[in-house]
Amino acid sequence: MGRRGYPPEFRRKVIDLLEEGRSVAQVAYDLGISEASIYVWRRQDRIDKGLAPGLTSAENAELVAARKRIADLETELKASRRALELLKETADPKGGSRRRK
Secondary structure: OOOOOOOHHHHHHHHHHHHOOOOHHHHHHHHOOOHHHHHHHHHHHHHHOOOOOOOOHHHHHHHHHHHHHHHHHHHHHHHHHHHHHHHHHHOOOOOOOOOOO
16 A cells, blocks of 8 residues: 555645745655645645635545545446346246236
8 A cells, every 4th residue: 555645744844844834846846745745735725725726625525525426326226227237137027026916
């Protein structure tokens, strides 16, 4: 399994260092992380504060949860459809569940 990323507290500290006037390159070097990561975190921070357009962290989390729920429901629907197909294949075409008189 791959790395899940840095904790939010760490990201917040990095953003605070940038707001204190330190450069992205210096913070990246001092902490041993990529400059690209810092730029992404800074951009997301600006979006969350309403200073830049885009999805906020809360909206993005909601979107991820919705997509997961949709995928789960599609899986359930696929299983239900398959079960219905199997039941149709085994059912008597003449309506064998009725009693004969």
